[in-house]
Amino acid sequence: MDIRELEYFVTVSELKNFTAAAHKLHISQPAISKAIHKLEEELGFQLLDRTQKKVLLTEEGVVFLSLAEDILARMAAAQNTMIEYKNLTRGTFRIAVPPLLGAYVFPQLFADFKKNYPSLEMSVIEDGSSTAVDLVQQEDVHVGLVILPPTLTDLHSHLITSQEIVVCLPTDHPLSRQSFLTFEQLKDEPIILYNEGFVLRRIILDEYAKYGLVPRVALSTNQFQTIKALVAKGVGISFLPKNSIKVVNHVTKIPLHPHLFLEMGLIWKPNKILPLACKAFIDFVNEFEYVK
Amino acid sequence: MDIRELEYFVTVSELKNFTAAAHKLHISQPAISKAIHKLEEELGFQLLDRTQKKVLLTEEGVVFLSLAEDILARMAAAQNTMIEYKNLTRGTFRIAVPPLLGAYVFPQLFADFKKNYPSLEMSVIEDGSSTAVDLVQQEDVHVGLVILPPTLTDLHSHLITSQEIVVCLPTDHPLSRQSFLTFEQLKDEPIILYNEGFVLRRIILDEYAKYGLVPRVALSTNQFQTIKALVAKGVGISFLPKNSIKVVNHVTKIPLHPHLFLEMGLIWKPNKILPLACKAFIDFVNEFEYVK
DNA sequence: ATGGTATGATAACTATAAGTTATTGACGGG
DNA sequence: CCCGTCAATAACTTATAGTTATCATACCAT
Numbered sequence: 001m002d003i004r005e006l007e008y009f010v011t012v013s014e015l016k017n018f019t020a021a022a023h024k025l026h027i028s029q030p031a032i033s034k035a036i037h038k039l040e041e042e043l044g045f046q047l048l049d050r051t052q053k054k055v056l057l058t059e060e061g062v063v064f065l066s067l068a069e070d071i072l073a074r075m076a077a078a079q080n081t082m083i084e085y086k087n088l089t090r091g092t093f094r095i096a097v098p099p100l101l102g103a104y105v106f107p108q109l110f111a112d113f114k115k116n117y118p119s120l121e122m123s124v125i126e127d128g129s130s131t132a133v134d135l136v137q138q139e140d141v142h143v144g145l146v147i148l149p150p151t152l153t154d155l156h157s158h159l160i161t162s163q164e165i166v167v168c169l170p171t172d173h174p175l176s177r178q179s180f181l182t183f184e185q186l187k188d189e190p191i192i193l194y195n196e197g198f199v200l201r202r203i204i205l206d207e208y209a210k211y212g213l214v215p216r217v218a219l220s221t222n223q224f225q226t227i228k229a230l231v232a233k234g235v236g237i238s239f240l241p242k243n244s245i246k247v248v249n250h251v252t253k254i255p256l257h258p259h260l261f262l263e264m265g266l267i268w269k270p271n272k273i274l275p276l277a278c279k280a281f282i283d284f285v286n287e288f289e290y291v292k
Numbered sequence: 293m294d295i296r297e298l299e300y301f302v303t304v305s306e307l308k309n310f311t312a313a314a315h316k317l318h319i320s321q322p323a324i325s326k327a328i329h330k331l332e333e334e335l336g337f338q339l340l341d342r343t344q345k346k347v348l349l350t351e352e353g354v355v356f357l358s359l360a361e362d363i364l365a366r367m368a369a370a371q372n373t374m375i376e377y378k379n380l381t382r383g384t385f386r387i388a389v390p391p392l393l394g395a396y397v398f399p400q401l402f403a404d405f406k407k408n409y410p411s412l413e414m415s416v417i418e419d420g421s422s423t424a425v426d427l428v429q430q431e432d433v434h435v436g437l438v439i440l441p442p443t444l445t446d447l448h449s450h451l452i453t454s455q456e457i458v459v460c461l462p463t464d465h466p467l468s469r470q471s472f473l474t475f476e477q478l479k480d481e482p483i484i485l486y487n488e489g490f491v492l493r494r495i496i497l498d499e500y501a502k503y504g505l506v507p508r509v510a511l512s513t514n515q516f517q518t519i520k521a522l523v524a525k526g527v528g529i530s531f532l533p534k535n536s537i538k539v540v541n542h543v544t545k546i547p548l549h550p551h552l553f554l555e556m557g558l559i560w561k562p563n564k565i566l567p568l569a570c571k572a573f574i575d576f577v578n579e580f581e582y583v584k
Numbered sequence: 585a586t587g588g589t590a591t592g593a594t595a596a597c598t599a600t601a602a603g604t605t606a607t608t609g610a611c612g613g614g
Numbered sequence: 615c616c617c618g619t620c621a622a623t624a625a626c627t628t629a630t631a632g633t634t635a636t637c638a639t640a641c642c643a644t
Contacts, residue, residue: 002295
């Protein structure tokens with residue numbers, strides 16, 4: 001019992017004529033005859049009554065017709081669904097986005113991507129960049145939009161933008177008038193950091209360590225807003241990408257000396273076959289120009 | 293996109309192994325490889341990720357798998373349904389049964405048939421034998437259980453039983469003591485007949501006509517019970533098959549002279565392809581011995 | 585590292601079955 | 615009553631599903 005046979009049978013049933021069905025299906029009439037006979041042979045009884053001039057359905061034929069039509073409809077529906085995936089008018093993928101990037105790189109990226117592919121869905125998992133890397137590694141997500149860690153084991157990556165990290169401190173802080181700051185100058189300041197699992201925390205602590213310093217961490221959080229608010233309140237100083245904070249009352253941004261940069265980009269697992277929607281996203285990001 | 297291809301894909305997805313799937317399907321492994329490749333080629337993307345040791349479904353593969361499983365399930369269900377028709381564990385047909393036969397031939401026939409084929413359904417249309425013949429002719433029913441008319445145009449028939457027609461008259465009727473009666477003796481009696489469309493009416497009127505007589509029809513009905521009740525009440529006399537009336541108070545049955553017989557049987561249209569259930573019924577009736 | 589094993593891909597060939605053309609036979613309408 | 619329409623059949627061709635043999639590669643145990 002073959003899809004083609006069902007198709008032939010349904011067409012003959014519709015047209016009540018073998019020859020007409022053959023024309024419609026662009027094959028010869030004997031091909032139809034053969035297929036119908038094969039079907040009837042297999043089922044063990046006649047589906048069509050050819051004793052009259054017109055071809056008529058037998059009672060069993062009527063039953064089989066409705067079953068065949070249902071199967072063909074579902075077959076067509078399945079094909080359509082898959083064509084939608086192929087055409088990128090349907091599809092989902094999972095992306096890990098740390099809050100920091102979620103706050104200012106991702107929205108622009110996402111909006112532009114949606115403009116091009118309005119039907120594609122993204123499932124966003126928010127977590128720190130370090131965790132995001134693990135999620136990609138374990139294939140829990142397909143891609144990660146992360147602060148690129150210094151060492152990338154065996155993942156592919158694409159740099160989207162590079163941001164300078166600046167010191168954030170309360171406007172009334174004694175150091176807030178400087179045009180730049182060194183870690184030496186900041187060594188006794190209480191600092192506010194992201195939690196473990198966030199690359200930015202790692203980077204800052206590593207920088208301190210470079211100068212043989214161990215900062216006093218006043219508090220750590222995974223909330224970007226919390227960090228900014230705490231700095232404004234004078235709880236401590238912090239380090240954030242220059243553009244992540246546009247204008248915040250009572251917070252001053254001062255560059256570090258030497259300058260410290262943060263690279264942000266997309267990572268994914270090579271060799272792993274990704275959803276077409278995700279491939280489209282990676283391709284899109286490759287073309288994407290981030291406007292600071 | 294072929295049913296076989298779907299089957300192969302589903303099996304590979306289940307076993308996560310091409311070779312194992314090939315074994316299960318009793319074909320060679322390259323046949324599986326080829327079929328899956330063909331499917332992927334047709335859809336335009338990969339369904340299975342073969343980069344790891346284990347075969348894994350891609351995201352699109354997961355979607356397609358559920359669609360394929362649904363289609364295969366429906367295919368199997370359709371096949372099962374048709375097997376049921378073949379096995380006569382499913383099926384319906386339409387039969388015309390006049391009330392007279394419905395009252396005493398049909399119940400026995402039906403009960404015995406049901407014993408052999410408990411799952412088959414009969415749709416019974418009750419109407420006079422003449423009408424029943426037309427219904428068969430026009431293919432509104434598949435068979436008719438009728439009083440066989442003297443001329444059968446082009447229908448097949450099978451005699452089930454022959455019944456003597458007897459005169460029914462009230463017990464207190466002056467003629468009720470006779471051992472037989474002639475139409476000459478009955479020529480002035482008001483008679484109760486079936487309506488037009490009932491063969492029994494035709495037969496009685498034809499018999500009167502044979503002797504150049506035209507009876508006075510007191511009343512006609514299509515209700516067997518009504519006829520019997522009216523005879524008992526002395527409204528008129530009637531003619532009914534001997535065995536159709538077992539014991540009725542105030543009604544006496546007397547044979548005609550010469551004897552008049554009624555043939556009852558099954559009719560159907562030849563050349564017409566009948567439902568298997570109906571064929572089974574015809575075959576059953578052929579074997580059937582009616583016990584009076 | 586390293587050789588063995590398991591597994592899927594590939595190539596060349598065979599067998600099956602789907603399709604073609606030519607023709608016949610049957611039914612129904614003018 | 616003949617002619618036209620339409621399905622069935624036969625003989626042949628083509629397409630393709632399946633086979634065997636072999637290769638490439640990833641994983642595993644030593």
